Amino acid sequence: MKRWLNKKQNETKPNKADWEKTLEKSNDFTRSNYINQKSNVHFCLTFIATLVDEQIIQQGVLPYLLEGELKTLEDIKKTVPSADVEISNDQTVIDKKILNGYIMLTIDSEPEHFAFIATQKEIVRSLSPPEIEFSVIGPKEAFVESLGQNLNLIRKRLPVKELIIEEYTLGSLSQTKVAVLYMEGITNEDNINTVKQRISEVEFDAITDSSYIVQLISDNSNSPFPQLLDTERPDRIAGILAEGKIAIVVDGSPHVLIAPTTLIEFFSSFEDYFLNWILASFFRLIRGCAVLFSLLVTPIYVAVLSYHYELIPKDLLGTLVTSRRQIPLPPILEALFLELTIELLREAGARLPTKVGQTIGIVGGIVIGTASVEAGLTSNVLLIIVALAALASFTTPVYKMGNTIRLLRFPFLIFAELWGLLGIVFAFCIMLTHLIRLTSLGRPFLEPFYPPRATDLKDAFIRLPFNKQTLRPLFLRTKNRTRYNKKKATEKKDIDE
Template identity: 80%
Template sequence: MKNKRIKEDVEHKEWEQSFIKSKDFKKIFYYNQKTNVRFGLTFMATLIDENIIQDGILPNLLEDEFSEIEDIKQLVPVADVQICDDPSLIEQKLMNGYVMLTIETELKHFGFIAAQKEIVRGLSHPEVEFSVIGPKEAFVESMGQNLNLIRKRLPVKELIIEEFTLGSLSKTSVAILYMENITNEDNVNTVRQRLKNVKFDAITDSSYIVQLISDNSNSPFPQLLDTERPDRVAGILAEGKIAIVVDGSPHVLITPTTLVEFFSSFEDYFLNWILSSFFRLIRLFAVAFSILITPIYVATLSYHYELIPKDLMSTLITSRREIPFPPILEALFLELTIELLREAGARLPTKVGQTIGIVGGIVIGTASVEAGLTSNVLLIIVALAALASFTTPVYRMGNTIRLLRFPFLFFAELWGLLGIVFCFCVLLTHLTRLTSLGRPFLEPLYPPRVVDMKDALIRLPFEKQSKRPIFLRTKNPIRFNKKKAKKKKDIDE
C-alpha cells in the first residue's frame, strides 16, 4: 500500500522531498463514499484553520458525488477556490495557507482551497500617537485588518490597493495605497520601483522598508513617516500621498513627507486651528531648545562669559564653584545619564521602568549635585532639554533629535558659538539636500512655498485648506470649492 502510493506521486516527489522533513507538512488520502474516487489533501498544518477542513471541505468531498477536480467549485463552500496545472505554484500556495486537493485520476490538475488561519489581535488604543480627542483605533499586525480600517474610512472605488511580495525568505506582503484620481502617477511609480528593487531576505517590519527604500539611507532623519493611526492614513491619502502597509507590522508608512510633518501630531486636526497652531509652535520651539540649550551652555561658559547677563552671573558662578570638571565633561556626564535612564526605562517592564525613572531623576540628579559633580543649573537645563525632546509626536524623530545634540556639543566645546553655527550650517545643508521620494524634505520652508504654509508651522482653519499640498503635484489639486464653502447658512435661508 505504502509503496504503491509513493509510486503514484512520483511526479510530485521532487518538491515533496523538501517538505516532508517539516513536522507540519500533512498529506492525507480519502475515498469519496459515492464515486469511490481516491483524493488527497496536502497542507501545512500550522497555517491552516482545521475547522475549515473539518466543517467546510471534508464533509462535502466525502459525501457528495465527486469524480473530477472541476467539481470542487460546486462542492466546497469556500469563496477562494482555484484550479491550476502549474506545479511551480504549489509551494507558494501551500505556504500561503491553501489546502491542495489532488485526485489520482487527474495528476496534472490541482485544486487549491483557501483555509488560512487568521490570528488577529484585537484592536487597541494607539500607544505612541495617543490622542485625547478623536478615534481610538490603532493598526494591528494583520494586513487584512489594517486595510479594512483604512478602506472603511475611504469607501470609494478610487482608493487603489496594490500588493507586492518582498523578501526571499519572509515573503512579506506589502501593499501600497493611493487615490487613483488624486495621487501623482510619478510618485506611485517611484514607490513601486523602490519596492521591487528591495533585496533583503527577511522583512519582518515596516521599519525595514523605511530603511531600505528611503532616498538617503545614511541620514539620521527618517524620510518616511510611520503612523499607527488609521485616521491619519486616511487623511494623508486624501491629500494625495501614498501609504505603504506591511503585513505583520502595526505601523503604516506615509510618503512623501516633509520635515514639519514629523512635528505635527494628528490631534492637531481635532483641535481648533488656533490651539493646534499654538501647540505646533510650542513643539518646534521645544525641538530647537532641546538640540541647542546644552551646547549653548557649554559654549557660553567655556568661551563667551561676556554674554551672560550680570544678574545671572552669580547664579552660574556659585553653582559651578565646586565642580572639578570643565563644562563639556559635566554636560556629557549628565546627557549620558539621561540617555542611560531612557534606554533602561525602554528595556524594562513598565512598573520597573517607573522606579528607574524615580531613582535616576531624583536620586542620581540630587546626589550628583550634592557631591559636587554637576552644577544644578546644568541639571535643570539637561532635564528640560530631555523633556522637550519627548514632545516630538513621532517617536522616530524624537530619537534623531536626541542624537543631534551630541555633534552640537562637540563643536560647542571646540569653537564655542562659532562651532554651534558651523554645526547648524552643516545640518541645514543636509536638510535642504534631503528628499523624500524625490520631493524636497524641507518644503515649504525650502523651497519656500507660501501656499503650503497653511498646514506647516501653523495650521489654518479647514475653510482655508481648499488646496492639496502643491509639492505633491497631485492630479486634482482642489479639495473643495472655496467660494461655496465660505457661507455658513442658517436653515431658513
Template identity: 70%
Template sequence: MVILMSIWDKFKKKNEDWKVLLKQSTDYQSTYYINKKTNNRFGFHFFSTLIDEQIIQESALPPLLNEEFKTLDDIKKIVPIADVQILEDTTKIEEKLLNGYVMITMDSDKKKYAFVAAQKEIVRSLSQPEIEFSVIGPKEAFVESIGQNLNLIRKRLPIKELISQEFTVGELSKTRVAVLHIEGLTNKENVDTVKQRLENIKIDSISDSSYIVELLSDNSNSLFPQLLDTERPDRVAAILAEGKIAIIVDGSPHVLIAPTTLIEFFSAFEDYFLNWIIASFFRLVRVFAVFFSILVTPIYVAALTYHFELVPADLLGTLVTSRRAIPLPPILEALFLELTIELLREAGARLPTKVGQTIGIVGGIVIGTASVEAGLTSNVLLIFVALGALASFTTPVYKMSNTIRVLRFPFLLFAQIWGMLGIVFCFCILTAHLLRLTSLGRPFLAPIYPLRIKDMKDSVIRSPLQNMSRRPSVLRTQNPYRFNSKKAKHNKDIDE
C-alpha cells in the first residue's frame, strides 16, 4: 500500500511538470507565428489529433496574422470563434489542451493564456436501436457522444426545467457523466443520492455506462441489474417525465435510468406504441416466459427424479419411453443440454455476425437432433430446454435476460437435491433477495411489494394512457399528477 502511494505521488509530481510530459507525445505541437502588423510573436499549442485543423486555418490563424492585436485579450475581438477563453490559471492548461482547445501564447504577455475551442468531434451517425428495436415508433438510438445524446433528449423535452449536471468520473479516463432530471418534478432525494454516489466514485477509468451501473448499485453482489439501461432516447424522455433520473455517460450508447423496478425490465418501450390490450397481453406473455424459462427444466428434473405422481398419466408414457435408453439421470441430462445452449449462445455472441448465423444452425439442428439420436438426452427435455431458452430471450433488456439464464442453474441444483421442495426453497431465497433489493433506496419489487395498486396500471399490464394520470407513487415525485384526468377523459365529437 505504501509503495503504491509513493508511486502515485511520484506520478502526480511528474504530472505537474506538464510541458515536459506533453512534449513527449508526438501529436503535441507548438508552432510560432509573427503578426504582420505588430511583429508580435505568438504561439499555437495543441494536440493535432484532438483539434480540427480546418478551424485554425480558416478562422483563427488569418485574423491573428493579418490584423492588429497587442495583448491576448484582443484575440476575443478579432477571432470569429464563439468559445475563446483567456485564463491565467496554469492548472487548467492541461485539461483544456486535452479537451481539444488550442492554446495561444504571446511572448509579450506570458502570464495569460488564450484558449480557442477547435474540437474535432468524431461522432458515429445515428443508427437504429439494436437491442431495443421496435417495429413501430422512433428509430433513433443513442451514440457514443454525450453531446449528441443530450441533444436527442433535449429535442424531446424542450423545457427549461430539464436540468443536466455534469460530473467527471475516473482519475485517468476523466469520463463526463451527466445527470438529468426535471426540476420541480423529480424527487430531490433521488437526485442527491445519484450526485453523492457519483462524487464518491473512486476508479481510474470508466469504459462504459455498465461501470456506473455497478458502482452506483445499492447491492453490487446481486444478480439483478438495479439500473435500467436503454439505447432509446424516447424511452429516456418518457421516464424523465415520469419523475426518474437519467444518467448519460460519455462514450457509451446506453443511458441509465434510476430508480427502477423489476417490472420495468420486462416492459419493452414498444408496449406504449401498441394498443393497450395487445401490449398488456405481450407483457403477460413476457412475465410468463420468465417463470417458464427459470422453472421448466428444474421442474422436469424434480418431477422425474422425485415426484412421478405429478406427471399426468397420459404424459407418463411419453416421458418413460423417451427416457428409457438414456444412461444419464435427469439432472445430468438437463445440465448437458443447458450447458450446450449456453455454449451456443456464448459462441454466437463472440463470433462475427456472419459466422454466428451458422452457429444457430449447427446448434439447433446438428447438436439437438444428434444428441437425441445418440441417446444422450430425451427429446422431451430437448423441447423444454429449447423453449426455456427461447423464453429467456423474450426479456427486452439484455442484462436481465442474462440474469434469468443464470438463475435457472441454482434452481436446477436444488431441484436435484430436494426435488420440488428444493425449488420452493430456492424460490423463497430469490423472493427474499428481491424484497430486500433497492434501486437508489427505492424498493425494487414495487409495485408488487410494497403493494401499490395504483402503480399496477403500468406493471404487468399496460393500461390506457388516459388512465395513467398519476406518476408512480414509489418515486415520491414532487408532482404526483401527470395531467388532469377529469379534463382528459372526454373525447367529444366536434358538434357536441
C-alpha cells in the first residue's frame, strides 16, 4: 500500500487491477453490489469501512439509491441528498477519494465513469479549555485536532471576506492538510509568498503535527530558539491575523503556527491584552526579569563563588560560607548536580500521568531537596536558587521557549566555571550575536531592539493602552498600517454629551 501510494508510481498510469489488488489486502476494504428497484440497474459501492460513516450510508445514501430513479450516473445528483457528489472518469483519483472517506459508485453500463459521494466519518474531540496557555480572563476555547473545526473557530472570530484560507497537502504518506491564513489587503505579499513557497517545498513522508512544519520551514533549523510561535488559542490567532501576520493551521494538530514572530512575542502572554495596560506591562516586566533571572542566576552563583568572592556583600558572606562548609563538591559540580536533578524531575513529571506526576514532584522537591542538603551534597542556598530559577523558567508563556531557556543555562554554567563572570559575558555575547542574526521569515527576530524601531516598543516590554496602538507593527511591513483612525474615534461624542 505504501509503495502504491508513492507519487512516482502514480505518474505511470496505474491500472485498475493494481490499486484494487493492494487495497483488497486490507480487511476494511468493502465492495458490495445492489440492484435499483425501479430501473433494475445494477450498481456497485466501493469504500473503506473504517473511514466512512455507516449511518450516512444507511440513512442518507442507500435508500435513495435503491428506491429512486437511477439509470445513469448523472441521476445520482438528483436522487442522493448530498452536497458533495462528484462524477469523474479519471482513474488516478480513485484511490485518493476512497482513502479520504468517499464511497465510489459504479454502474455496469458506464464502466469508464465513477461517482464519489462524501460519507466521511468525523471523529472530533469536543472543545476544551487551553491547557498550556491557560488564562484566567478571556475565552476558554482551544484548538482541537480537526482542521475544519479549527478553521471554523478562526473564521467565526473574523467574519470578513478578507480572511483568505489556502489549503495545501503535505507529506507523501500522511497527506496532511495544511491551511495558510492571512488577511488580504493587510498582510505583506512577500511574507505570504515566502510562507507559500516554503510550505509547497516541504518534502517529508509523514507530517503528524505542526511542530514538524516549524522545524521544516524555519529560517535557521540549527538554532535552539523557536522561530515560529505556536498557540492553542483561537483568539490569539484572530488577534495576530488582524495585526498582519500569517497563521498556519495543520490538520491533526491542536497548535496553530504564527509567522513571522519576534523574540518578545514569546514572552508575552495573550492574557496581557485582556488586562488593563498598567497591569499587563507590570506582568510583562516581571516575566522579562524572570527569564533573565532563570538564565543567569545559577551561572552567576558559580562564577562568584569560584572566582569573585569579593563581590559578595559582607552580610551575605557568612551565610554562603556556612552553607558551603560541609560540601565536598566545587560549586560547578554542585550546581550541575542540582540543575540536572531538576531537569530529571521535570522530564519524569512530563512523562508520567498527572497523579503519579504530582507524587514525583513532591518526592523530588521535598525528599531529594532536603535530603541532599542534609547529606551535605548541596548547599541550601543553591537549592533555593536553582528551584527559583526553574520556577522562573516556567513563567514563559510559550512552552517551547521555556525549554530553550532551560537548555541555555547549561552552556552558561560551563562558561561561568571556565572564566567566571567574564565567561558569562562571553556566553551572553554569543547568544546575542546569534539572536541578532536570527530571522523569522526573513524578518529580524530581535526587533524592535535590533533594528531599533521606537514605534514597535509600544507593545514590547510594556504594553501601552489600545488608544496608543493605532498602527500595526512596523516590522511586518503591512499594506495598511493603520488599525483604526484615531481622529475618527475621538470625533464620536459620548452619549451624555
